Amino acid sequence: xxxQILVPFDGSLPSKQALEYAFERFPDAxxxxxYAVPTPGGYWAxxxxxxxxxxxxxxxxxxxxxxxxxxxxxxxxxxxxLSTHLSSGKPDQEIIDTAVDEEFDxxxxxxxxxxxxxRVLLGSVAERVVRRAPIPVIVVR
Numbered sequence: 001x002x003x004q005i006l007v008p009f010d011g012s013l014p015s016k017q018a019l020e021y022a023f024e025r026f027p028d029a030x031x032x033x034x035y036a037v038p039t040p041g042g043y044w045a046x047x048x049x050x051x052x053x054x055x056x057x058x059x060x061x062x063x064x065x066x067x068x069x070x071x072x073x074x075x076x077x078x079x080x081x082l083s084t085h086l087s088s089g090k091p092d093q094e095i096i097d098t099a100v101d102e103e104f105d106x107x108x109x110x111x112x113x114x115x116x117x118x119r120v121l122l123g124s125v126a127e128r129v130v131r132r133a134p135i136p137v138i139v140v141r
Contacts, residue, residue, distance in 0.1 A: 003028075003029055003030060003105055004029060004030050004032070004102070004103065004104045004105050005022045005026050005029045005030070005031045005032070005104065005105065005106055005107075005108055006032050006034060006085075006095070006098060006099050006102070006104040006106070006107045006108070007019045007022050007031060007032065007033050007034070007071075007107070007108045007109070008033075008034055008035070008036070008091070008095050008107070008109050008110070008125070008129075009033040009034065009035055009067060009068065009070075009071045010035060010067060010110075011067040011070055012110060012112070013110075014110025014111050014112055014123075014140065014141060015109075015110040016074060016110075017110060017140050017141075018108045018109055018110040018138075018140040019031070019033060019071060019074055019075075019108075020074070020078065021108055021138070021140045022108040023075070023078045023080050025108075025138075029105075030081075030083065031075070031080065031081075031082055031083070032082070032083040032084065032085055032102075032104070033068055033071035033072075033075075033082055033083075033084050033085070034068075034084070034085040034086070034087065034094075034095065034098055035064040035067050035068055035084075035085075035086055035087075036064075036087050036088065036089060036090075036091040036094035036095060037057070037060045037061055037063075037064050037086065037087070037088040037089075038060070038088075038089075038090070038091055039057075039088050039089055039090070057088070060088075061086065061088070064086050065086060068084040068086060071084060072084065085098060085102075091125045092124075092125045092128035092129050092132070095107065095109070095125070095129050095133075096129060096132055096133050096134075099133060099135055100134060100135070104135060105135065105136075106135055106136045106137070106138060107129060107133055107135060107136070107137045107138070108137075108138045108140060109125075109126050109129055109130075109137060109138070109139055109140070110123075110126065110139075110140055110141070111123060111126055111139055111140065111141035112126060126139055
């Protein structure tokens with residue numbers, strides 16, 4: 001049985017369902033909800049790692065914190081404790097890096113997020129996580 005479960009959370013119905021699935025399926029596990037603030041590529045990517053911030057970054061981080069508060073409220077409804085994690089970058093890479101760096105046992109991810117379904121069955125972030133994660137990934141739809 002898994003001890004540490006990472007659940008990418010963006011406030012969408014599939015991410016809520018994934019969090020609820022993690023609570024139900026792994027009742028004794030430590031669950032962490034994470035939100036990755038998407039960072040733009042192209043011109044703004046050249047400033048990565050500097051003191052320069054991309055436009056709207058502060059607002060995007062605030063939105064991420066608000067979304068994670070929603071995940072915490074959902075945990076309270078299920079009488080579960082929940083850790084949260086906020087990062088910035090390409091969401092799929094941030095999910096994988098966090099799972100590996102923090103030694104999570106599994107990732108439970110919704111089939112697609114707020115951006116809608118970019119593929120027939122999986123959202124693009126979920127698909128890339130499934131293909132590239134070196135740990136088990138459960139897709140909830």
